Amino acid sequence: MTADRKAIPATGAPARADSGPVRPHRRRLPHWSHAVLAPLAVLWLTPLVMVVGLSLLPTSNPGTTALGMFPQEPSLGNYVQIWTNNPILRNLVNSLLVTVPSVLLVILFGSMTAFALARLRVPLKAVIFGALTLALILPMSSIVVATFKILQAMGLYNNLAGLVLVYTALGLPFAVIIIRTSFLAVPNELYEAAMLDGASKFSVYWKVYLPLSRPALAVVAIWQSMSSWNDFLLPLVTLEDNTLKPLTLIPLAYRGTFLSQPGALFAILVLISIPIVVVFLLVQRHLVNGLSGAIK
Amino acid sequence: MSDHTVQKHTAPREWLAGTLFLLPAIVLFGIFVIYPIVYNFQASSLDWDGVNPGRFVGLGNYTRLFQDPIFLTTLKNSGWWILLTIIPQALIGFFLAMLLNEKLRGRAIYRAIFFIPAVLSPVVVGIVWQRIFDPFNGVVAKLGRATGLDFLVHGYLADPKTAIFAAIVVNVWMWTGFSMLFYLAGLQLIDSSVLAAAKIDGAGTWRTIRSIIWPLLRQTHLSLLLLGIIGSLKTFELVYVLTEGGPNHASEMLPTYTFKQAFQLQSVGYASTISAVLLLIAVISSLSMVRAFGSGFLTGDEK
Numbered sequence: 001m002t003a004d005r006k007a008i009p010a011t012g013a014p015a016r017a018d019s020g021p022v023r024p025h026r027r028r029l030p031h032w033s034h035a036v037l038a039p040l041a042v043l044w045l046t047p048l049v050m051v052v053g054l055s056l057l058p059t060s061n062p063g064t065t066a067l068g069m070f071p072q073e074p075s076l077g078n079y080v081q082i083w084t085n086n087p088i089l090r091n092l093v094n095s096l097l098v099t100v101p102s103v104l105l106v107i108l109f110g111s112m113t114a115f116a117l118a119r120l121r122v123p124l125k126a127v128i129f130g131a132l133t134l135a136l137i138l139p140m141s142s143i144v145v146a147t148f149k150i151l152q153a154m155g156l157y158n159n160l161a162g163l164v165l166v167y168t169a170l171g172l173p174f175a176v177i178i179i180r181t182s183f184l185a186v187p188n189e190l191y192e193a194a195m196l197d198g199a200s201k202f203s204v205y206w207k208v209y210l211p212l213s214r215p216a217l218a219v220v221a222i223w224q225s226m227s228s229w230n231d232f233l234l235p236l237v238t239l240e241d242n243t244l245k246p247l248t249l250i251p252l253a254y255r256g257t258f259l260s261q262p263g264a265l266f267a268i269l270v271l272i273s274i275p276i277v278v279v280f281l282l283v284q285r286h287l288v289n290g291l292s293g294a295i296k
Numbered sequence: 297m298s299d300h301t302v303q304k305h306t307a308p309r310e311w312l313a314g315t316l317f318l319l320p321a322i323v324l325f326g327i328f329v330i331y332p333i334v335y336n337f338q339a340s341s342l343d344w345d346g347v348n349p350g351r352f353v354g355l356g357n358y359t360r361l362f363q364d365p366i367f368l369t370t371l372k373n374s375g376w377w378i379l380l381t382i383i384p385q386a387l388i389g390f391f392l393a394m395l396l397n398e399k400l401r402g403r404a405i406y407r408a409i410f411f412i413p414a415v416l417s418p419v420v421v422g423i424v425w426q427r428i429f430d431p432f433n434g435v436v437a438k439l440g441r442a443t444g445l446d447f448l449v450h451g452y453l454a455d456p457k458t459a460i461f462a463a464i465v466v467n468v469w470m471w472t473g474f475s476m477l478f479y480l481a482g483l484q485l486i487d488s489s490v491l492a493a494a495k496i497d498g499a500g501t502w503r504t505i506r507s508i509i510w511p512l513l514r515q516t517h518l519s520l521l522l523l524g525i526i527g528s529l530k531t532f533e534l535v536y537v538l539t540e541g542g543p544n545h546a547s548e549m550l551p552t553y554t555f556k557q558a559f560q561l562q563s564v565g566y567a568s569t570i571s572a573v574l575l576l577i578a579v580i581s582s583l584s585m586v587r588a589f590g591s592g593f594l595t596g597d598e599k
Contacts, residue, residue, distance in 0.1 A: 031398070031400050031401070033395045033398070033400060034400075034402075036395065037392075037395055037396075037406055040392075040410075041406055041409045041410070044409050044410055044413065044469065044473075045409055046435065047413075047421075047424050047425065047428060047469070048412065048413075050424065050427070050428065050435060051420070051424050054427070065433075067435060067438060067439075068427075068428075068433055068434055068435040068437075068438045069435060108320075109320040109321050109324065110321070112317045112318070112320065112321070113317065113318055113320075113321040115317055116313075116314045116315075116317035116318050120310055120313060120314035120317065121310050121311065121314060122310075122311060122314030122315060122317075122318060123311060123314075123315075128318065128322075129595065131325055131329070131330070133582065133594060134329070134333075134579070135325065135329045136526070136594075137526045137575075137578045137579065137582050138329060138333070138575065138578075139529065139530040139532070139550075139551055139571070139574055139575065139578065140530070140532070140551075141530070141532050141550075141551035141554045141555060141571060141574070142332075142333070142336055142551075142554070142571035142572070142574055142575045143328075143329070143332035143333065143336060143571075144555075144558070145335075145336065145339065145346065145558055145564055145567065145568060145571075146331065146332030146333075146335035146336055146339075147328065147332055149335070150327065150328070150331065150332065150335075165324065165327075165328065166328050168324060169324040169325060169327070169328035169329055170328070170329070172321050172324065172325070176321070177594070177595060180595075181595075201313050201317075205317075222415070226414075226415050229417070230415075230416070230417035230418065230419070231533075232417070232418075232419055232533065233532060233533065233555075237559060248417050248419045251419055251420075251423055252419065252537070265423065269419075269420045269423060269424065272417055272419065272420055273416050273417070273420050276415050276416070276417070277412060277415060277416075279415075280408075280411070280412065280415045281408065284404065284407070284408060284411075285404070287411075287477060288477065288480045288481050288484060289481075289484065290481075291477060291478065291480075291481035292481035292482070292484040292485050293485075294484065
């Protein structure tokens with residue numbers, strides 16, 4: 001099967017399970033499935049179009065909207081306003097300061113754990129798996145009081161580093177499961193050959209396994225970015241200073257103010273969404289392969 | 297033979313290396329996962345405001361919980377949530393995955409459109425859908441007025457009878473793309489020769505899907521089922537933003553109720569009890585699924 005696919009001259013595109021012989025006669029007409037997919041896509045897009053549309057409401061007099069989505073006189077005034085009147089840049093930086101380190105740490109620690117579980121003989125594997133599963137199902141709300149107390153005791157209350165550590169810990173189970181599946185797909189002979197050549201375990205992990213598992217790492221990166229960037233329960237209860245708050249807290253914190261300026265609220269929602277959507281679009285092509293445990 | 301002796305000789309060193317690889321995860325887990333769980337169970341035995349020393353009440357909080365009508369509401373809502381998110385998300389997600397697994401113009405764009413809601417913050421999704429359901433300015437109500445479909449002109453989130461179902465609709469919009477992605481990943485693992493063989497045997501599309509593809513995706517169904525159950529039980533943010541569990545607790549979920557008890561009513565002991573019960577329900581559901589179906593769907597192993 002695999003040999004079959006390899007026999008086809010490589011064109012640079014990764015081999016896919018459904019790529020059979022080319023069927024040129026199918027290429028001309030739009031496929032019937034567009035008739036189903038297009039209306040569904042419009043339905044799915046509507047809320048997204050709406051949030052962008054409403055962010056363009058004029059600041060002074062919102063006026064009327066078509067379909068509740070499109071302002072009669074669109075303006076960029078809200079974006080100008082939130083950028084100048086609020087310390088929104090500060091909040092944006094805070095979100096980044098939490099998200100980027102937690103993504104890097106979860107990839108590092110998660111892949112180290114995955115490597116040990118996939119390729120090394122370590123004691124208590126079953127216990128470790130049990131703990132991972134427990135953490136996977138653990139609701140944040142169940143540990144939020146304790147986390148609050150621990151962070152206080154560690155001197156990390158009202159501190160972004162505290163959030164990074166908690167997000168990393170809670171992100172590890174998913175990371176380990178996804179990366180381990182991908183590591184298991186790396187032929188064991190590769191590991192044995194490298195070890196016979198005298199490579200250290202760490203360098204095999206770092207130079208062979210990590211680069212081969214890029215699709216899996218992409219899945220972990222987007223997942224961890226989502227959970228760190230989007231969370232607001234933990235910042236809500238562990239951050240006091242307004243200068244430390246991440247972007248997600250702003251819409252709720254100033255809900256009252258926004259009643260008179262709906263456009264500004266929606267502009268902030270757009271601002272919260274753009275970075276994470278960009279990250280998603282960047283890693284999108286790896287996602288399906290990464291989830292199925294494929295390696296490259 | 298010699299292989300064996302070499303391995304035996306290196307075993308302790310390998311254990312050491314393995315432990316070093318595991319160390320960061322173990323430390324973080326100990327502090328931020330295991331300890332909080334123990335702490336939470338301990339706190340559930342106290343009458344405690346979270347600041348002053350608590351008073352030990354044994355299982356008092358638990359007996360109180362089981363007589364609490366709001367607890368019953370949260371269980372009912374979780375049940376609806378599990379039923380009405382997992383099934384539609386799986387069916388629509390599978391359907392989309394089948395269509396978008398084919399070579400198709402615009403395939404990447406479609407995939408992105410359906411998945412983007414899942415990457416958005418619940419804060420964003422919640423506020424946007426509040427507006428959509430707004431009986432005055434919302435898209436749904438405007439559509440209702442324009443078309444004369446009066447039932448659409450209704451504050452679905454403000455009506456205790458419909459609030460939880462409106463929230464569920466939002467959740468389905470948000471997470472269906474996630475199910476689609478899981479099914480796309482699952483479809484990658486199906487050997488195309490199996491499908492070719494079915495075609496040669498004269499199996500039609502519907503029959504191929506029903507008797508070959510759907511059963512072969514067993515692991516994916518199970519993963520999504522478990523993630524769906526756990527995700528439903530855990531639901532906090534979306535409901536908190538959409539309705540705050542209201543009106544009058546009508547759309548309360550276990551985590552929103554915990555949050556209210558802990559941070560608004562300063563009833564930390566009771567909040568910990570709700571959390572403890574939630575965690576027990578989650579553990580029991582997961583364990584029974586692993587018991588019934590093996591753990592492969594969870595760990596990604598073949599069997």
